[in-house]
Amino acid sequence: MMWSLFFISFISFFTLSHQQFPRLCANRESLLSKECCPAWEGDGSPCGVSSGRGSCQDVVVPEEPDGPQYPFSGLDDREKWPLVFYNRTCQCEGNFMGYNCLDCKFGYYGENCTQWRASLRRNVFHLSHDEKIKLVSYLNLAKQTVSRDYVVATGTYQEMENGSIPMFSDVSVYDVFVWLHYYVSREALLGGPGNVWSNVDFAHWAPAFLPWHRLYLLLWEHEIRKLTGDMTFTIPYWDWRDAQTCDVCTDELMGGSNPPGSHFCPNWKSMIKVLCSKAEEYSLQGVLCDVTEEGPLRRNPGNHNRNLVQRLPTSAEVAFALSLSNYDTGPMDRSANMSFRNTVEGFGDPQTGIGNSPRLNMHAALHVFMNGSMSSVQGSANDPIFLLHHAYVDSIFEEWLRRHNPSSAQYPESNAPIGHNARYHMVPYLPLRRNRDFFISTKELGYEYSNLLNSNQRIAEAMRPYLDELRNVWPWLLFAGLMGGILAVSLVAAFLKVKQRYQWRPMGDWNNPCSYFTAYLFKLFRIPEKKPIILDSITEKQPLILGNVTEETSARNYQTTI
Numbered sequence: 012m013m014w015s016l017f018f019i020s021f022i023s024f025f026t027l028s029h030q031q032f033p034r035l036c037a038n039r040e041s042l043l044s045k046e047c048c049p050a051w052e053g054d055g056s057p058c059g060v061s062s063g064r065g066s067c068q069d070v071v072v073p074e075e076p077d078g079p080q081y082p083f084s085g086l087d088d089r090e091k092w093p094l095v096f097y098n099r100t101c102q103c104e105g106n107f108m109g110y111n112c113l114d115c116k117f118g119y120y121g122e123n124c125t126q127w128r129a130s131l132r133r134n135v136f137h138l139s140h141d142e143k144i145k146l147v148s149y150l151n152l153a154k155q156t157v158s159r160d161y162v163v164a165t166g167t168y169q170e171m172e173n174g175s176i177p178m179f180s181d182v183s184v185y186d187v188f189v190w191l192h193y194y195v196s197r198e199a200l201l202g203g204p205g206n207v208w209s210n211v212d213f214a215h216w217a218p219a220f221l222p223w224h225r226l227y228l229l230l231w232e233h234e235i236r237k238l239t240g241d242m243t244f245t246i247p248y249w250d251w252r253d254a255q256t257c258d259v260c261t262d263e264l265m266g267g268s269n270p271p272g273s274h275f276c277p278n279w280k281s282m283i284k285v286l287c288s289k290a291e292e293y294s295l296q297g298v299l300c301d302v303t304e305e306g307p308l309r310r311n312p313g314n315h316n317r318n319l320v321q322r323l324p325t326s327a328e329v330a331f332a333l334s335l336s337n338y339d340t341g342p343m344d345r346s347a348n349m350s351f352r353n354t355v356e357g358f359g360d361p362q363t364g365i366g367n368s369p370r371l372n373m374h375a376a377l378h379v380f381m382n383g384s385m386s387s388v389q390g391s392a393n394d395p396i397f398l399l400h401h402a403y404v405d406s407i408f409e410e411w412l413r414r415h416n417p418s419s420a421q422y423p424e425s426n427a428p429i430g431h432n433a434r435y436h437m438v439p440y441l442p443l444r445r446n447r448d449f450f451i452s453t454k455e456l457g458y459e460y461s462n463l464l465n466s467n468q469r470i471a472e473a474m475r476p477y478l479d480e481l482r483n484v485w486p487w488l489l490f491a492g493l494m495g496g497i498l499a500v501s502l503v504a505a506f507l508k509v510k511q512r513y514q515w516r517p518m519g520d521w522n523n524p525c526s527y528f529t530a531y532l533f534k535l536f537r538i539p540e541k542k543p544i545i546l547d548s549i550t551e552k553q554p555l556i557l558g559n560v561t562e563e564t565s566a567r568n569y570q571t572t573i
């Protein structure tokens with residue numbers, strides 16, 4: 012409690028932004044005028060128009076027909092997004108983006124968004140000790156920090172009496188994302204208890220699945236960077252091919268299982284509150300999730316229904332999906348045959364490519380396997396494993412894009428299930444983005460995956476941890492060199508001994524992973540001493556040098572499976 016208060020006041024010095032609904036537009040006036048064009052603080056003009064950042068424009072929604080899966084119109088607030096709520100929003104120029112053009116486009120940095128820099132998403136098992144601690148601490152911080160810039164809707168537009176009674180709630184930075192995923196995938200309320208339409212989802216079961224989650228992860232990274240000031244942060248991926256068990260479910264990473272009677276490591280004690288996880292209940296009552304707390308995160312990996320999911324996906328299945336040259340096919344839903352999207356999502360059979368698979372596979376298999384909060388579409392983003400999982404799915408998407416180099420016309424213009432056509436605005440993001448804008452290489456979006464680097468880049472990347480270590484010890488080595496050979500040897504020996512002692516007698520209890528967070532704070536004040544000695548780190552990092560994907564994977568399995 013003390014810590015979260017401290018952090019809330021600490022981070023309120025930073026500027027935060029993104030997603031929905033912008034606090035500045037979640038009021039009666041904006042809803043009644045249907046205008047969401049807040050001022051950019053830099054010059055006080057709407058959308059920063061005086062500084063050429065952007066301008067307030069009428070929203071244009073596409074006219075192309077949707078598929079037949081959702082036979083209604085004028086019923087759900089997500090139709091023709093965002094017209095039910097707003098018909099004017101900021102359109103940003105050049106490298107600017109954001110609901111008021113405050114931010115830089117992905118990959119751009121600096122006051123005027125003129126610096127370009129690509130970032131790298133790494134295999135979670137190749138993170139350094141420090142990076143793992145940061146990952147856990149940052150996500151916990153996000154869970155404990157109320158979003159300054161965003162609130163979430165807890166009622167329908169109708170319940171808000173067409174905007175005259177706004178219904179929005181404060182949630183944490185983390186929970187804004189939980190809510191986004193809930194809201195996009197929730198059932199359509201047809202009016203009254205139990206009266207819902209389930210065969211609708213604006214981010215799953217259809218072509219936008221991959222672009223939507225790509226944007227979702229980019230925004231997550233963006234928020235973490237703003238929250239922590241650490242502009243180098245990237246979401247790591249979990250390469251789950253051929254895994255026998257949830258090998259990120261360790262105390263050091265995502266925490267263990269959480270069946271009754273067990274408990275998460277205190278690393279994740281912020282995860283005692285999930286929200287928007289009771290899909291059936293909302294449907295029965297015919298209401299939206301009201302973001303009240305719904306108890307602890309649940310996870311029981313491997314104790315799932317085996318008739319539905321036999322095992323985690325294999326390398327061969329991923330290879331098969333990547334070989335499919337059509338992005339999506341036929342009705343572009345769960346029945347699509349020989350569709351890359353449907354196969355990767357898990358509704359196409361990963362051996363034959365035939366849709367409506369009786370078993371769930373690939374992406375979907377992971378969710379079911381976790382047997383808990385991850386297993387329902389609407390509540391799945393409560394579990395931090397969601398991020399590592401979707402980062403890997405996104406890397407498969409990227410590998411497919413690079414292999415097949417599709418024209419942008421491969422992304423369907425029309426007749427996809429509602430929400431999924433090329434120019435549909437992704438629900439429920441504000442500012443507005445179109446699905447097809449994320450059907451491009453990650454290189455254009457300012458990031459890269461370490462498993463997709465070419466071999467020279469991989470070597471450089473593999474050297475990174477050693478260079479970090481060297482930077483810390485090289486003054487010592489230089490000094491030693493000056494003192495001459497024998498002296499050098501004895502110095503290095505003494506040095507290593509000291510290091511070794513530090514390893515085994517740190518201030519925090521490093522053998523107890525539950526003390527990582529405290530240890531991390533402690534670490535801020537004494538950085539160099541905590542680095543592992545070179546010899547240690549070489550053996551630990553060895554798999555990276557091996558270069559190709561298969562070797563990486565098997566090495567990872569040796570390291571981490573029981």
Ligand SMILES: *[C@@H]1O[C@H](CO)[C@@H](O)[C@H](O)[C@H]1NC(C)=O
Nearest residue numbers: 043044045069070097098099
């Ligand atoms: C936007 O909505 C407002 C309020 O309903 C309405 O007065 C205005 O005409 C609409 N503008 C456009 C471009 O549709």
Ligand SMILES: *[C@@H]1O[C@H](CO)[C@@H](O)[C@H](O)[C@H]1NC(C)=O
Nearest residue numbers: 062063121122123124125126
């Ligand atoms: C950003 O642009 C403004 C206005 O053109 C200029 O005054 C300022 O010096 C620029 N800042 C940087 C860091 O280039």
Ligand SMILES: *[C@@H]1O[C@H](CO)[C@@H](O)[C@H](O)[C@H]1NC(C)=O
Nearest residue numbers: 168169170171172173174175
């Ligand atoms: C909201 O708008 C709809 C359609 O314009 C109208 O039928 C309904 O009466 C309005 N409801 C309220 C509470 O103003």
Ligand SMILES: *[C@@H]1O[C@H](CO)[C@@H](O)[C@H](O)[C@H]1NC(C)=O
Nearest residue numbers: 314315316317382383384386
């Ligand atoms: C977990 O697996 C059991 C056994 O198959 C199943 O009955 C239960 O519904 C699953 N729970 C979740 C949350 O998926």
Ligand SMILES: *[C@@H]1O[C@H](CO)[C@@H](O)[C@H](O)[C@H]1NC(C)=O
Nearest residue numbers: 340341342346347348365366
């Ligand atoms: C997919 O293939 C199966 C088996 O050949 C066939 O029965 C089904 O009609 C096909 N589905 C579509 C949407 O083409």
